[in-house]
Amino acid sequence: MLPLPSGQYKVVDISLPQGTITILGRAVAWRCLDNFSGISLPPDQDLSLEGTPFTFSDMKNKFTVVGCDAMATIQGANGSYISGCAAFCVSKKTVVEGVCSGVGCCQAPIPRALKRLNLSFTSIRGQIGATQDVPWDPCSKAFLVKEDEYVFTYDDLISNMNNQNRTVVLEWSIGNQSCSEMDSKNGTECKANSHCYNSTNGIGYRCKCFDGFEGNPYLSPGCEDINECKGPNNPCVHPNRCKNTIGGSICKCPFGMSGDGTLRGTGCKKVELLEIILGVGLVMVLIVFALVLWTYWLLKKRRLARRKQRYFLQNGGVMLRQRISSQKALAKIFSSEELKKATNNYSEDRILGKGGYGTVYKGMLEDHTVVAIKKSKLVDETQIEQFINEVFILSQINHRNVVKLLGCCLETEVPLLVYEFIPNGNLFYHLHNDRLGSISWENRLRIAVETAIALAYLHSATQFPIIHRDVKSSNILLDENYTAKVADFGASRLVPYNQTHVTTLVQGTFGYLDPEYFQTSVLTEKSDVYSFGVVLVELLTRQKPISHDPTNDWKNLATHFITSVEHNQFLEMVDQTVLKEAGATHLNVVVQIALNCLSLKREDRPKMIDVLVELNALRRLLKQHMDDQTPEHHLEFYRKEKMAYTGSSSNLIKLDEDDDSMESHLLIDRNLSSLALE
Structure with missing residues (x-):
């Protein structure tokens, strides 16, 4: 009852x-x-x-x-x-x-x-x-x-x-809570070999035995396996060929017969001799085919391993490994499989950009670090030792305005370089994309200062001066805070100790290329200064360095800029945002800095440290809210700021020699400490 x-x-x-x-x-x-x-x-x-x-x-x-x-x-x-x-x-x-x-x-x-x-x-x-x-x-x-x-x-x-x-x-139903709610507490009342399911008629839950089990799921020992092979419910055509399994059963047909062996399925049917022969033959063919595939895969794997080892040795892997182990460098040698996995086999949707020197991919390492992987198009095999030396030096640069080189992969025909990933695109994209809002003059000046800091650091503050050789707006990346970071050192060169230049094959980007370097193949830090001058003009005018517009009467932005200044027509080139936000003092000073950087003779160009001093002074002027003062007062303030910094410019950037890991910093003296890194 x-x-x-x-x-x-x-x-x-x-x-x-x-x-x-x-x-x-x-x-x-x-x-x-x-x-x-x-x-x-x-x-x-x-x-x-x-x-x-x-x-x-x-x-x-x-x-x-x-x-x-x-x-x-x-x-x-x-x-x-x-x-x-x-x-x-x-x-x-x-x-x-x-x-x-x-x-x-x-x-x-x-x-x-x-x-x-x-x-x-x-x-x-x-x-x-x-x-x-x-x-x-x-x-x-x-x-x-x-x-x-x-x-x-x-x-x-x-x-x-x-x-x-x-x-x-x-x-x-049991209780007034669902299965998930009970599992998050003390668990349900369902015993062994059973599962919980929510009541469909009200609240609470019920218990049910798994398929192939029977018993009371609410009482210990719970549900027990049903031996389908015993009793009248044997599912097999040949009851003696039934094998009980946990939660089910398996029916087998006698030799010479085929089928699933079950009463409700195909049962067991006699197999003709020809079918047996064909079946055995097919099995043998499959075995031979599997052996061939396995042998091919094994040989291919060995060839791939030998090729990776050959590339590793050819690209100076042993040399770099020795440098890393002996001097505790920060560079990491990545395997080709690691980078292949990180880029989803170099998928097209992972491409961040393409340039004259190669393709850059976005990748994610196993530790979820997002990186940029540069796959170069070519490498000079006679310069492998120089390449390894440059990778070693560049990987030790740790500066807020320089994209950090994390390591490289030497197991491919052309070495792959792995950089930190900068998420906000490059300066070229932000300047020349009409869908984006115009960058304020304050931010443009800050980006110019931060770029100058990075280049001055590379030229003056490292153990071996580094010439970037491809300074351009697309190689100036912006992070989530729009801090400028100089990137892409694929064309960079180290200057040997006590030398001021190196002679190389001409590399760079038209529109930014130093004309004297183009003619003589003599590369100096002044070549970067010229390219930086073109970037300054881009920031002022929001014009591309090479014009493909048939309505323009000019092709080269640097040449057009110099000509416009000489004919006192420069204001027609200046971007409207700059005209509205920058005063006459700012325009005059930046125009003069750009003209100096774009001098055809390298000896007439300033050093990067001098450019930094002037831009810092100009930025300091911008931060002084002097709207109520005269342009002459502005100019006098700028001159005082510049003179205050110029006297100590030799100490503006130096290397922290006590840092064994060579984590370098831009060290600003007491006059510039509040400016350069703001």
């Missing part, structure tokens, strides 16, 4: 897999018309599940109404109608036994999570009674019954159904 709030009910069936219990009870309610007073009386039956873990099964029960003028509804807690149906009778001829479609009997589904039958009866015609040839019955009946259990008969219209027992299916 099952104790419920409304009484004791006989249990007919319990289904653990479905989480249901079937009970037998008088789940009947009625409403009758009193012969004398005409008052409707309430039902005296009430099947309530409140306060229990049970709910009426919405999938296995039907709400049924029997009567000739009856409409019964189930009401919710707030009085709203949530289910119901209406039954009518016109005459006996219209009543069809066994059919509950609205004539004398109707059925309707019940809502989910129903725990109480709160019924409401209504007479559609204003009375409950018989029609012409239906015996008068003052009562309408409503009850809950298991689906397909009740068969309607004509006698039910005129009989008292109160004494008839009906089967009702209840569903249970």
